Amino acid sequence: MEHRISRQMTDATDAYGRRLGAYLEQSSYSRLRGGPGVIDLAFGDPHEFPAPALVEVLQRHLSPQHTDWFAYTRDHPPAQESVAATLSRELALPFTADDVALTNGAFAGLTICLRSVCDPGDEVVYLDPAWFYYEPIIASVGAVPRPVALTPGSWRLDAELVAAAITPRTSAVIVNSPNNPTGAVYTDEEYAALAEVLREASARNGRPVYLLSDEAYRRIVFDGRSCPSPATHYPFTFLVHTYTKTLLLPGERVGYVAIPPTMPDPAVLRRALTVARLTTGWAFPNNSLLFALPELEQHALQVKPIEQRRDLLVDALREAGYEVQPSEGTFYLLARVPDADDWAHAAVLEERGLLVLPASVMGAPGYLRLSLTVTDDMLEETIGRLRSARPSTREHASVQR
Amino acid sequence: MEHRISRQMTDATDAYGRRLGAYLEQSSYSRLRGGPGVIDLAFGDPHEFPAPALVEVLQRHLSPQHTDWFAYTRDHPPAQESVAATLSRELALPFTADDVALTNGAFAGLTICLRSVCDPGDEVVYLDPAWFYYEPIIASVGAVPRPVALTPGSWRLDAELVAAAITPRTSAVIVNSPNNPTGAVYTDEEYAALAEVLREASARNGRPVYLLSDEAYRRIVFDGRSCPSPATHYPFTFLVHTYTKTLLLPGERVGYVAIPPTMPDPAVLRRALTVARLTTGWAFPNNSLLFALPELEQHALQVKPIEQRRDLLVDALREAGYEVQPSEGTFYLLARVPDADDWAHAAVLEERGLLVLPASVMGAPGYLRLSLTVTDDMLEETIGRLRSARPSTREHASVQR
Incomplete structure (x- = not known):
């Protein structure tokens, strides 16, 4: 007997598959992520240890201070x-x-x-x-x-x-x-x-x-x-x-x-x-x-380092042939590829160990999304690889859809 | 302009109001809970500190072991x-x-x-x-x-x-x-x-x-x-x-x-x-x-103490005039009141500082639900108060609906 999934969850599954699911399942992201030398700029995840003071706050509030604590x-x-x-x-x-x-x-x-x-x-x-x-x-x-x-x-x-x-x-x-x-x-x-x-x-x-x-x-x-x-x-x-x-x-x-x-x-x-x-x-x-x-409420990321990374990455992306405006906020930069094929460009960068998100999956075809939550070392390495992966190299990419 | 809450959340709100909401909002539970001498047998909440070894497991897993931890x-x-x-x-x-x-x-x-x-x-x-x-x-x-x-x-x-x-x-x-x-x-x-x-x-x-x-x-x-x-x-x-x-x-x-x-x-x-x-x-x-x-997975409550509390409470409830079968599992006992009015009996017990759930709100009118997650001291005190609050005293209760 066949399953009967609700209309709403079927629609949600289709919508997921058209956007994020398409990337996670049709790109090499899941296979490459965490591999040696691979730099993950695709998502806004942490790549450094959190501040010890922040971890201390979290741990301290797991110490029950009264019997109703949990x-x-x-x-x-x-x-x-x-x-x-x-x-x-x-x-x-x-x-x-x-x-x-x-x-x-x-x-x-x-x-x-x-x-x-x-x-x-x-x-x-x-x-x-x-x-x-x-x-x-x-x-x-x-x-x-x-x-x-x-x-x-x-x-x-x-x-x-x-x-x-x-x-x-x-x-x-x-x-x-x-x-x-x-x-x-x-x-x-x-x-x-x-x-x-x-x-x-x-x-x-x-x-x-x-x-x-x-x-x-x-x-x-x-x-x-x-x-x-x-x-x-x-x-x-x-x-x-x-x-x-x-x-x-x-x-x-x-x-x-x-x-x-x-x-x-x-x-x-x-x-x-x-x-x-x-x-x-x-x-x-x-x-x-x-x-x-x-x-x-009293803790917060230092925004200045993210802003500095934004500036460095904007320059590097422009030098590499992408059009990019400096973000006013968030963890991200959106870079326009010269020929509208964001999947192909993401694949080129992937070959150089740079995981970026083809922004088609966010309704911005022709753009790549790069996360600024990488470390300074990862950013320096990213900039070096961008220099060696100018958009014109895309004809060598094996594009995966 | 009036709000327009979805049909589904309106129905859910009504359903909540008919059962648990009715108790939380129409009984004195929220006012009395945590008061001096009040014993909360209404819900399956902890009343003792968790085992230190369990807290240690939770805290240790908040210590990041790699930069992807969070x-x-x-x-x-x-x-x-x-x-x-x-x-x-x-x-x-x-x-x-x-x-x-x-x-x-x-x-x-x-x-x-x-x-x-x-x-x-x-x-x-x-x-x-x-x-x-x-x-x-x-x-x-x-x-x-x-x-x-x-x-x-x-x-x-x-x-x-x-x-x-x-x-x-x-x-x-x-x-x-x-x-x-x-x-x-x-x-x-x-x-x-x-x-x-x-x-x-x-x-x-x-x-x-x-x-x-x-x-x-x-x-x-x-x-x-x-x-x-x-x-x-x-x-x-x-x-x-x-x-x-x-x-x-x-x-x-x-x-x-x-x-x-x-x-x-x-x-x-x-x-x-x-x-x-x-x-x-x-x-x-x-x-x-x-x-x-x-x-x-390796930690678990000791069941034996809960079972022992069950036995003590079954005896005390029977002595106090309630019909009760020993539970085969869970944190709860269901006690039948002599005259079908669980709200009135809950109110009588409330006057003696015992918070119990009128099981009408769980589809069992005429029954009270009592939680076995109380401490041994709380249980001893509960048993003493049950002895002084036999069901026949209910005519003195000011019943709240």
């Missing part, structure tokens, strides 16, 4: 208060602890928001290029992904393009700034225009078009920038954050969804987000991370 | 192999690492299975009394919960009752043994009869009726029992386990879904369970727990 714990007021204090300071809005729903990372944050506001058949708009998991997560809740193609190269948030993509079935729009993979940090002006579009669409549709603001990288901004949030412009916003980027610890998951104090009738949403966490695999952080959170 | 990690072959070895030994079936999908606990295990095989409008059968989260989780995937009322007092798995509840829309049946709250451990004979029913129903429906076997308590069995699994009787079984009970660490979440080696075409399910974990809030365990798992 009991079921949902929210934890000191953790929520520390988040509310940070957001209040950064966004000049009076967030309270109740506005903060703690999660085990941004996967969970995005999923509980979509499960809370999307009915099957609803549409969710997001901007392409995009994180490769938006489409599978949207499909998994039975909603229809509606990607909006941004103008290549500038990648600015274009509210008019969003407006054109909204229909009466649109229940949510996802934006992501600092943006993975483009590196763009959206401005208050861009958010103000978007808010106007969403207000009009909500009024027209007779239901709120919710805004999911994926701010996973909100503390990874360069050149002295701050990171605006649409939460200061549009009340129906879910601000989704995770510490896994800020601390470069994707394997230990803690984050939150915050709703702005301007949100009407917040109790309805708070209850939905609680039940959504209960029914999305207990999407609360593990206790040790929950208890550590006020201290984790 | 990188994104999905499955981890040594962890999967240790699970497969245990299950192969216990169930005499040749499980392999690929049969094991690691999760951050049983909430996640159940949720990824249901999201993988249930379409909106499908029906999911489960046996009442039941864990209070089945109904919200089922509702959250858009399926219709179909509780089957077991015969009170015996609470045996009755395959004929399951057969009568299955319709052409049934995509899954959930069973739970050792059973929370009844304490029943189902036998191989009961599972063989159930398997026959499910095989016939699958053939009749032209699609598999999947069996979700919630075996969270499979290592908490008393009187020298073993714990059979339906995975040895029915190929279309998901065996869901979590270490949070075995280690009494609900706050640090790690578990798995295993499919039996008899499962036809397992690749289809493995892929669905992977995408379901990605789209259910990254439902993989945190790295430190993933890496610790082979050692955690």
